[in-house]
Amino acid sequence: xxxxxxxxxxxxxxxxxxxxxxxxxxxxxxxxxxxxxxxxxxxxxxxxxxxxxxxxxxxxxxxxxxxxxxxxxxxxxxxxxxxxxxxxxxxxxxxxxxxxxxxxxxxxxxxxxxxxxxxxxxxxxxxxxxxxxxxxxxxxxxxxxxxxxxxxxxxxxxxxxxxxxxxxxxxxxxxxxxxxxxxxxxxxxxxxxxxxxxxxxxxxxxxxxxxxxxxxxxxxxxxxxxxxxxxxxxxxxxxxxx
Amino acid sequence: xxxxxxxxxxxxxxxxxxxxxxxxxxxxxxxxxxxxxxxxxxxxxxxxxxxxxxxxxxxxxxxxxxxxxxxxxxxxxxxxxxxxxxxxxxxxxxxxxxxxxxxxxxxxxxxxxxxxxxxxxxxxxxxxxxxxxxxxxxxxxxxxxxxxxxxxxxxxxxxxxxxxxxxxxxxxxxxxxxxxxxxxxxxxxxxxxx
Numbered sequence: 001x002x003x004x005x006x007x008x009x010x011x012x013x014x015x016x017x018x019x020x021x022x023x024x025x026x027x028x029x030x031x032x033x034x035x036x037x038x039x040x041x042x043x044x045x046x047x048x049x050x051x052x053x054x055x056x057x058x059x060x061x062x063x064x065x066x067x068x069x070x071x072x073x074x075x076x077x078x079x080x081x082x083x084x085x086x087x088x089x090x091x092x093x094x095x096x097x098x099x100x101x102x103x104x105x106x107x108x109x110x111x112x113x114x115x116x117x118x119x120x121x122x123x124x125x126x127x128x129x130x131x132x133x134x135x136x137x138x139x140x141x142x143x144x145x146x147x148x149x150x151x152x153x154x155x156x157x158x159x160x161x162x163x164x165x166x167x168x169x170x171x172x173x174x175x176x177x178x179x180x181x182x183x184x185x186x187x188x189x190x191x192x193x194x195x196x197x198x199x200x201x202x203x204x205x206x207x208x209x210x211x212x213x214x215x216x217x218x219x220x221x222x223x224x225x226x227x228x229x230x231x232x233x234x235x236x237x238x239x240x241x242x
Numbered sequence: 243x244x245x246x247x248x249x250x251x252x253x254x255x256x257x258x259x260x261x262x263x264x265x266x267x268x269x270x271x272x273x274x275x276x277x278x279x280x281x282x283x284x285x286x287x288x289x290x291x292x293x294x295x296x297x298x299x300x301x302x303x304x305x306x307x308x309x310x311x312x313x314x315x316x317x318x319x320x321x322x323x324x325x326x327x328x329x330x331x332x333x334x335x336x337x338x339x340x341x342x343x344x345x346x347x348x349x350x351x352x353x354x355x356x357x358x359x360x361x362x363x364x365x366x367x368x369x370x371x372x373x374x375x376x377x378x379x380x381x382x383x384x385x386x387x388x389x390x391x392x393x394x395x396x397x398x399x400x401x402x403x404x405x406x407x408x409x410x411x412x413x414x415x416x417x418x419x420x421x422x423x424x425x426x427x428x429x430x431x432x433x434x435x436x
Contacts, residue, residue: 043407043424104328137326137372 038065069168073198075134082196111151160204184233355392399433
């Protein structure tokens with residue numbers, strides 16, 4: 001099995017697809033540097049290789065990771081996700097965020113949260129939360145405040161409709177400048193949307209038919225280019241005379 | 243001359259002897275030229291010294307009686323960590339002192355027992371990982387589920403651990419261990435064995 005090797009240029013594979021086994025960096029040619037390896041990369045003695053299929057990304061000064069899209073979510077700190085309340089314990093809410101382990105949302109992790117004003121979430125409540133701590137052996141810890149303690153849009157999402165997509169589509173919807181499908185939809189329709197990096201999307205609009213139209217447009221846009229997305233949205237809206 | 247314990251013990255108060263000279267005796271007090279016992283104790287042996295009691299034996303109240311109740315010796319145990327949670331880590335006890343255990347015992351290391359300083363800022367994930375071999379002190383029998391253990395001393399903590407790549411790590415300091423293959427440093431509460 002041939003293995004692609006980048007020899008003198010560690011950067012030759014950036015923004016290109018890598019396969020499991022591809023050698024990304026040869027560390028003997030880069031002494032005395034600190035490199036941060038993100039998802040999908042692994043160090044074997046002197047060589048950094050990919051363990052997942054995806055696009056290799058690089059962020060200055062020294063962070064490499066493989067961006068891949070899949071239906072399951074691996075929790076990592078500082079992600080914003082949509083979780084569903086599974087249970088309520090005295091100290092934590094148990095929230096499912098589509099990861100390998102159920103996450104804990106401390107009962108006091110709300111703006112101005114004290115023992116007296118603990119929110120009451122029913123089982124099945126959809127929450128927009130931030131992942132505080134996540135590692136491979138402990139249950140992830142969540143919070144409904146941002147890093148400075150403010151509420152900042154976190155909390156329960158009422159009404160609307162939630163559907164699940166892949167993590168790649170969720171990242172595309174959150175990219176800036178605005179994703180083409182959302183831009184095209186926003187020109188004619190008014191709606192609100194919450195996207196979780198765990199692949200869950202929540203849409204709310206004034207009428208159910210609008211919600212259905214928007215959800216279908218988003219689900220169809222995953223593998224389309226920008227121009228194709230615009231055409232697809234226009235056709236949908238013509239069909240339903242919006 | 244052997245005497246029974248009962249006849250040896252003197253209750254507080256009875257006159258022990260009439261001092262001819264003043265002397266300092268343990269657990270006795272003197273008043274009006276009479277030495278009284280101030281502690282319940284067994285009569286000690288013959289005290290060749292300044293005084294003799296009426297029958298030749300001196301009271302030697304055993305003031306060390308209260309100290310005799312021995313402090314329980316520290317029991318060191320060896321564990322393998324099974325789960326790490328936000329406020330505690332649970333572990334299987336494998337050896338106690340120098341003997342391997344035959345049946346499975348579970349122990350818990352609580353967040354406040356991981357180290358001696360800054361106990362409320364302990365991050366369990368930066369102290370232990372599942373699979374680490376830990377040297378710990380048994381604090382108490384704990385509850386029905388598990389013994390309570392402590393690593394709050396320099397010589398207690400992680401003794402051996404594997405890195406993410408599977409190699410046995412080398413301790414660098416009391417908070418860090420390094421993988422010899424990749425050079426990656428991982429945080430643990432490391433035992434410094436001298």
